[in-house]
Amino acid sequence: MKCIITIELGTNAVRIFAFSLNGTTIGSMKGYYPTFHSQPDYSEQDPEQIFITMLYVLKNLINEYIHPKKYKVTSVCFSSSMHSTLAVDKHGIPLGNAFTWADNRAKKEAKEIKASALEDVMYNSTGMPLHPMSPMLKIAWMKNNDKQKFQQAGKFLSIKSYVIHQLTGEYMIDYSLACASGMLNIHKIAWEPEALAFAGITSDKLPALASVFATAGTLKKDYQNSLGLSADTKILIGSSDGCLATLGAGIWNSDKATITIEDSSAVRVVGKKILHDEKKRVFNYLITEDCFVSGGPSNSGGGTFEWFAKQFGDFTSAYDLNSCMNSLLLEASKVAAGSAGLLFLPYLLGERAPIWNPDARGMYFGINIKHERQHFMRATIEGILYEIYSVGKMINEHRHISALSVNGSFATIPLCAQIIADMFNKTVYVTKNANSVGIGAFLLAATEMGIFKSLDDAAGQTEIAHTYSPTEKHHRVYAGFFEIFESLSHKLGDEFAKISALQ
């Protein structure tokens, strides 16, 4: 029997799944790797540890689920988080750690572009809002601040490109991840000269561009032996976690949107056209020549709620953080929609879409003498979701959204899914398999094999487990408060800048 393996190189861990060709999960395993924060704004990971952890988990999974049942692995399909940057020397040996997507050290470089006419040029050609996490800016940072490393560098890779290079010896990057670098011209499907010039590099310093369906060479002999995989196992470069989560949620070329909320979150739509936003707030990832994943990312999400639980949760009876969060959710669900007029701005980590303001900060607004502890709990959850709503509203300006598919550990909590349905006043679907990134990678690999005619066809295969319908009464409550929420997040611009400068 044949099977497909998917490998997700996520923010904190690698998650590997094995699927039979009809899409049922054969088995899954994960392996954690650490992130190092040696200074504020720095966020780094060790590429060797990521590679070894991936290899170890892959080997364990194959030994436990694949070999005993004599499955034949036809392809291994990769996905990864976006915006990571790793300099390697001319032999491919890493020059220090990789900068993760959360690394914000290139703030100055971002400001430099924002103050110039280059910002419009870049957005028009790359379809990416400008943010310090962009690899283009990270490379420029190295050029300005770590000259030795910059000069020694033979290539600038993403973590996924590095891992694939270890396995096959090829330097490749798929279109969607290349978009995340902020250097791909999505109209011409080629590296954008203006972006390369700003980063201070030529295109030979970047991996080769390839379609999301591309095979990245052959698995090296040593790994064929140690993993027990044959030489004809396809190593598919795949896409990014965000794009594949969208595919896995069943949203493809339709008028639906996906909402993913893990630690941070995003709202995405898929279509044949680029969404060009005058205010440069919407991202566009190229998947194939006529297919784009567009949307907006938010820094708030489950991570924000976790912060609240750690600071204000009750740990006297809770066994750990999860049980504490569950009891908070239970208490919050007993409070009426709208938290009796208590509002929360969730900008603990600054914000990307829709306000794109790294200086934004959090706030509780409208506190009165009658508010109790549980109002703060619910307001925190509602604040995170108002922010998601405002990202959705921004996308809705470009493309009408008729229904939503939610995924990610926070969005699929029943209380949250219901609030999302109420805020948007739209039906919310939760797909059967919670692991939408893995499913997305499976659908991509299966399409590559010819099992599905197209990605559209593949996306139609996802099954729905739960449906949440909006409650009109609650929608009116939320709509009233959202107006205040939105105007606060814009009005406070000056104060955000001042307080963040003092912090």
Next chain:
Amino acid sequence: MNQLLLLQGSSEELRAFPHITELGTIKNTCVNLNAFPKAAVSGIKLFFVLDGKFQWTLHNKEHTFYPGDVALALPGQEFGSSSGVLEIGSFSFLHIDARLHMDEIFLDKWSSLSENEIAAISKILLLNSPLIITKFNEAGKILKCIQQEIFSQEVGYFARVNNQIDELFIMLTRQLTRQNNPGRDFSKTFMKLEEALRRDLSHQWTVDEMAVLVGLGNTLFNEKVKSYSGFSPLNYLINIRISEAIKLLKKSDASITDIALDTGFYSSQHFSTTFKKFTGSTPGNFRKNNSYIK
């Protein structure tokens, strides 16, 4: 200066306890210049503040000690007041004979702690050094009990005193791990463990030591690490070891045996088999294919 002081060699009461070199309580009623200078400690010295406020320096760290606070000076560490002044107040202290060798504290036969337990306790104490433990009244109670037992010499006092010293080590270690791990945030706890492992990668870590380090019992520790990282504690450690070894193989010309020992494998043979299991090639072949050092 009002005091109660037992000194090994001159106090009859301590004859049965050769490992206790000093035991006492000092009540200081006026500021004394040059009465408490900094000096290196030969064994292990524990101070427990009963009253007043003291500005002491332990192993280069200056700290203000209030009632209930404990300072624990390990062999070779300097302890005292950097100005030499002894402030008004009172404190109890215990000085026991102990040696420090290869990052391990050696106690003599009087202790009933097992070898593994002492190894784990040593690790925690050294990792958290300088040892300043705030609001730890338990230590005061134990010291008081030791003093009473030694003076009253009732039946079983010999065993009881030694047990109480063991108890002191156990409670201090537990308090330290608790102070460090508030429990609500396992990701933080795990990061701390990960740092400790990296800092001392050549050490032959046991699961017991790791569990004690983060203040959890063995079973719960295993369970939490497994669910958080996807690996058992020892397998997670192997990930770090192999990753570090790969870097050294690629970038340095150190011998494979040296790399093996530096990254915590107990022999180059052990390194070689583990490495091959992961990567499909031996460290030697891996280096040939991946290193460009001339």
